[in-house]
Amino acid sequence: MKHEELKKLDQETILGTYARSDVSIVWGSGAVCRSEDGKRYIDFTSGIGVNALGYCDPQWAEAVGRQAATLQHTSNLYYTEPCALLAKRLTERTGLSKVFFCNSGAEANEGAIKAARKYALEKRGIERPEIITLENSFHGRTMATVSATGQNAFHKFFAPFLEGFVYVPADDAEKLRAAVTENTCAVIIETVQGEGGVVALGEAFVREIAAICAERDILFIVDEVQTGIGRTGKFFAYEYFGVKPDIVTAAKALGGGLPIGAILFGEKCDAALGPGEHGSTFGGNPVACAGGLVILDRIDEAFLSEVRRKAARITDALARMPAVNSVSGLGLMIGVALEGRDAKKTVAACAERGLLILTAKDRLRLLPPLNIGEEETEEGLSILRSALE
Ligand SMILES: Cc1ncc(COP(=O)(O)O)c(C=O)c1O
Numbered sequence: 001m002k003h004e005e006l007k008k009l010d011q012e013t014i015l016g017t018y019a020r021s022d023v024s025i026v027w028g029s030g031a032v033c034r035s036e037d038g039k040r041y042i043d044f045t046s047g048i049g050v051n052a053l054g055y056c057d058p059q060w061a062e063a064v065g066r067q068a069a070t071l072q073h074t075s076n077l078y079y080t081e082p083c084a085l086l087a088k089r090l091t092e093r094t095g096l097s098k099v100f101f102c103n104s105g106a107e108a109n110e111g112a113i114k115a116a117r118k119y120a121l122e123k124r125g126i127e128r129p130e131i132i133t134l135e136n137s138f139h140g141r142t143m144a145t146v147s148a149t150g151q152n153a154f155h156k157f158f159a160p161f162l163e164g165f166v167y168v169p170a171d172d173a174e175k176l177r178a179a180v181t182e183n184t185c186a187v188i189i190e191t192v193q194g195e196g197g198v199v200a201l202g203e204a205f206v207r208e209i210a211a212i213c214a215e216r217d218i219l220f221i222v223d224e225v226q227t228g229i230g231r232t233g234k235f236f237a238y239e240y241f242g243v244k245p246d247i248v249t250a251a252k253a254l255g256g257g258l259p260i261g262a263i264l265f266g267e268k269c270d271a272a273l274g275p276g277e278h279g280s281t282f283g284g285n286p287v288a289c290a291g292g293l294v295i296l297d298r299i300d301e302a303f304l305s306e307v308r309r310k311a312a313r314i315t316d317a318l319a320r321m322p323a324v325n326s327v328s329g330l331g332l333m334i335g336v337a338l339e340g341r342d343a344k345k346t347v348a349a350c351a352e353r354g355l356l357i358l359t360a361k362d363r364l365r366l367l368p369p370l371n372i373g374e375e376e377t378e379e380g381l382s383i384l385r386s387a388l389e
Contacts, residue, residue: 003036021351028055031369031376033356042380043356044368049194049226049333052253052295054369060256060294067290074286076279082289089296090264093235096248098270100263101284105225105251106140108261112188112247113144115263115272116219117164120185122272124217128163129185134170138195139188139223148188151196170201173208180212186219186247187212191237191330194226197361198328198335203241210243219269221247225261226333229253230299230370233308233331240330253370256295260288299370307331307370310377314366317381323388328363336364338388346387355383 001009003024010020024036031054033043046052053060067082074080087099102108113131120126133139135150146154147162155161166184168175170193187209192200213220222245227237231253238245246269251261259282265272282288311331318327318336328335338346343359350357358365368380 001036006036021348021356023351023356030054030057031372031380039354041351041354041356042376042383044366044380045356045358046253046367046369047257048358049231049252049367050255051257052229052231052370053256053298054371055257057256057294057371059298060291063294064258064287064291067287071286073282075281076284080284080286080289082286082293083284086289086292086296089293090250090262093296094248094264095244095266096264096270097267098265100265100273100278101289102261102263102280103259103282103285103288104140104261105223105249106142106145106261107280108225108249108251108263109139109145109148109188109221109223110142111263111273111278112221112249113148113186114278115247115265115269116186116221118277119219119269119272120183124185126183126185128183130164130166130181130183132166132168132176132179132184132187134189134193134201135167136170136193136196136199137188137190137223138193139190140225170199171205173205176205176209177212180216180218184216184218186221188221188223190223190225190227191241192227192232192333194333194365195360197363198333198365200328200330201241206238206241206243210241210245213246219246221245221249223249225249225251227330229295230304230307231331231333231367232329233304233311235299235304237330254292254295255288256291258285258288258291260285260292303370310368310372314368314377314381318366318384321385321388332366332368332370334366335360336366337362338364341388349387350384353383353387355380355387357384 006024026036027034117129120129133148137150139145139148150167168179222238224236228250246266248264254260323341325337325339
């Protein structure tokens with residue numbers, strides 16, 4: 001279908017919740033994609049941190065295709081191998097002990113919130129549990145996760161919100177300590193606030209949260225939906241901070257391009273949810289898990305070290321570009337604060353020149369595929385430089 005025809009159809013039929021760019025993408029390979037009119041783009045977005053191995057990685061596509069032709073779905077009333085194997089890989093990798101699979105980041109956080117509430121009720125007799133969350137955070141679009149999200153912009157229109165969330169400023173350990181009550185059941189953080197502008201938390205603050213949680217039998221939940229699965233140069237970003245969460249949520253890159261989410265539980269709380277207390281029709285879908293197995297196979301220590309090397313190269317190049325005020329983030333999750341330039345207009349100028357990038361608040365956000373090659377990296381950076389000049 002021609003772009004203009006597709007655009008018209010989309011606008012007539014799809015709910016207008018996304019401000020789409022004026023591009024129809026029809027094909028992709030690695031870090032490159034093409035629009036309907038044949039224009040080539042370097043993609044520094046990875047479908048917002050999903051396509052860890054870029055578009056249509058051959059090993060990933062083969063595994064997914066093979067699983068789709070063998071057993072595409074059955075219910076969670078039966079055992080399936082890809083789901084159990086993926087859980088095994090995740091627990092081996094993290095030392096956490098149990099996994100619940102769902103389909104998205106919001107769903108993973110939603111399940112973590114339920115688990116924390118039930119753990120607090122059963123273990124500590126807390127009937128009106130509170131979860132401490134950070135200002136400027138983002139945890140999803142469902143009612144519970146939008147309530148957990150510490151940004152007013154997401155709190156318009158949808159009241160009443162879920163009770164039991166307490167917001168404290170990021171990097172303020174004193175305020176966090178003061179916010180803890182006998183009803184506090186969990187603290188949830190992103191170690192790098194992605195939608196909040198790609199802002200990494202301070203190491204001392206994250207360690208302090210872990211210490212407070214351990215002291216008071218409060219569950220420490222780390223939302224690794226955007227930071228996880230190698231994006232920051234560690235398998236999970238919390239590894240940089242020397243802490244061990246009780247619950248980790250993941251999604252986005254875990255399936256390499258198919259919908260999947262996961263809640264990883266540490267031993268302390270891995271029995272919090274029992275039979276009939278949580279579920280998902282599609283959670284643990286064999287095709288999504290077959291994709292996930294390839295992702296976990298490929299993202300080994302050597303791969304992660306390459307991610308860190310690429311991140312250093314890109315960050316260094318960005319810092320030297322015109323109109324760049326500062327570069328933030330961790331690994332290949334990169335934010336760029338501009339001086340005298342509008343981030344949205346810069347994104348449009350880049351697209352015009354054949355580079356796809358994102359924004360996060362008033363910053364540029366770069367989430368290139370983790371295995372991006374040198375040539376595409378340099379090409380993308382040179383387009384960005386020319387758009388800023
Ligand atoms: C940190 C974080 N948590 C949760 C979510 C929600 O994930 P999903 O869109 O898969 O529901 C996002 C999405 O951007 C995210 O960045």
